[in-house]
Amino acid sequence: MSPIDLLGLGLLGLRTRPARAALSALGIAIGIATMVVVTCIPASSSATLTRELSALGTNMLQATAPAGQAAQVPLPEESVSMVERIGPVTAVSAVANTHTVIRRSDRSDPGDGAGLTVLTAYLNLPHVLEARVDRGSWLTEATARFPAVVLGAVAATRLGITDPAVPEGGPQVRIGDHWFTVVGILAATPLSPDIDRSALIGWESARAFTGFDGHPTVLYIRAHEPAIEDVRAVLPATINPQSPANVQITRPSEALTAKRATENTYAGLFLGLAAVALLVGGVGVANTMVVSVLERRGEIGLRRALGASRWHIRAQFLTESVALAALGGVAGTTLGVLAGAGWAVHQGWLVVIPASATATGLGGALLVGVLAGVYPASRAARLTPVEALASA
Structure with missing residues (x-):
C-alpha cells in the first residue's frame, strides 16, 4: 500500500463522520492556539519592554x-x-x-x-x-x-x-x-x-x-x-x-538588571495552561478514535477477511488520528498567530511571532495525534476477522 493510498484510507473516516471529526479537531485547535498565543503574547510584551529598557541606556x-x-x-x-x-x-x-x-x-x-x-x-x-x-x-x-x-x-x-x-x-x-x-x-x-x-x-x-x-x-x-x-x-x-x-x-x-530579569519570566507562567489545553485536545482525539474502532468493527473484519494485515489496519487508524490532529494543529496555529498578533497590535506592542511557537504548535499536534492514535490503532489491529464480523 503506497503512502498516498494509506493517506486516502486514513482520511476516509474523517469524510464519513465530518461533525465528529470537526469537534475532535476543534479540541486540538484550541490547545494549539492556546500554546501559540501564550508564546506570542509574552514574546511581544517582552520585546516591547526590552526596547523600553534599552532606551534607558542598558548598554x-x-x-x-x-x-x-x-x-x-x-x-x-x-x-x-x-x-x-x-x-x-x-x-x-x-x-x-x-x-x-x-x-x-x-x-x-x-x-x-x-x-x-x-x-x-x-x-x-x-x-x-x-x-x-x-x-x-x-x-x-x-x-x-x-x-x-x-x-x-x-x-x-x-x-x-x-x-x-x-x-x-x-x-x-x-x-x-x-x-x-x-x-x-x-x-x-x-x-x-x-x-x-x-x-x-x-x-x-x-x-x-x-x-x-x-x-x-x-x-x-x-x-x-x-x-x-x-x-x-x-x-x-x-x-x-x-x-x-x-x-x-x-x-x-539598573535597568539592565531589570531587563535581564524579565527576559525569561513571561513564557513559563503560561506554558502550563497550554499543556493542559493540549492534553484535553489529545484526550478528545483518543476518545474519537476509540469510538471509531468500536463503530467500525464490521469494516475492520471485512478488510481482514479480504487480506488486509494487522499492519494495514494499524496504519489506517494511526494515519486517521494523525490527520485529525494535523488539521486541528494547522487551524490552531493559524488562529493562535492571528490572536497573538491582534492582541499585540491592540496593546501597541511590537508584534513578535517566534518561529518556535509555530513549529511547536504543528509538532505538538502531530505528536498528540500519534500518541492518541497508538492505542486505538493497536486495538483495531488485534481484532481477528471472525471476532470483528461477529461483533459488528
Whole structure:
C-alpha cells in the first residue's frame, strides 16, 4: 500500500463522520492556539519592554576623571581612539568642558552663565546618546570648525531662544569673547540630562576660540550588552594606562538588571495552561478514535477477511488520528498567530511571532495525534476477522 493510498484510507473516516471529526479537531485547535498565543503574547510584551529598557541606556557606560582631580589628571586626548579598539564596544563619543561662559548679550555679567555649561562635543554624540535635534541641525564637519553652537533643551529655554532660524542667519550668543551662531536646538536627552543644560560647540572650534586643551571630560561608551561588565572592567586601564585609578566608570544601568530579569519570566507562567489545553485536545482525539474502532468493527473484519494485515489496519487508524490532529494543529496555529498578533497590535506592542511557537504548535499536534492514535490503532489491529464480523 503506497503512502498516498494509506493517506486516502486514513482520511476516509474523517469524510464519513465530518461533525465528529470537526469537534475532535476543534479540541486540538484550541490547545494549539492556546500554546501559540501564550508564546506570542509574552514574546511581544517582552520585546516591547526590552526596547523600553534599552532606551534607558542598558548598554552605555560613562568614563570621567574623579571629582576634584580632573585638573590634575585629565583623561588623555587619545582616550576615545583607545576605547574604540575594545572588541565589544560599538560606539564611543566624548564631550569636554571648555570652562567658558555663555551669555545672550555682551552687556550681561561676564561671570553669569545662567547655570549653563559650554561643552565641546564629538560629531557622533547624538548617535551615541540617541539624542534628537528638535529644531535646526546638528554640527557638521564644516560648522564644527566655525563659531557655531547647538543648545540643549534647557539651555535654549534659559537663553530665550526658540528657533535657530530667527532672526535671519540665526540668533547669536556670546561664548567667552566671541559671538557664536545658534544652528540647532536639541530635544531633551533622558540618558544624559547634563546635555540639556549645555551649549555644544565643535572640537576644532573650541581649540580656536576658547583655548581648549583637547582633553575630554566625559566619554560615552556603547557596548554589546552581554559584555557590558567585561568592558567596564578594562576601561580604566584602556583609557589611561599610566594612571587607571584616575578614571571613574559608571556602573551599568539598573535597568539592565531589570531587563535581564524579565527576559525569561513571561513564557513559563503560561506554558502550563497550554499543556493542559493540549492534553484535553489529545484526550478528545483518543476518545474519537476509540469510538471509531468500536463503530467500525464490521469494516475492520471485512478488510481482514479480504487480506488486509494487522499492519494495514494499524496504519489506517494511526494515519486517521494523525490527520485529525494535523488539521486541528494547522487551524490552531493559524488562529493562535492571528490572536497573538491582534492582541499585540491592540496593546501597541511590537508584534513578535517566534518561529518556535509555530513549529511547536504543528509538532505538538502531530505528536498528540500519534500518541492518541497508538492505542486505538493497536486495538483495531488485534481484532481477528471472525471476532470483528461477529461483533459488528
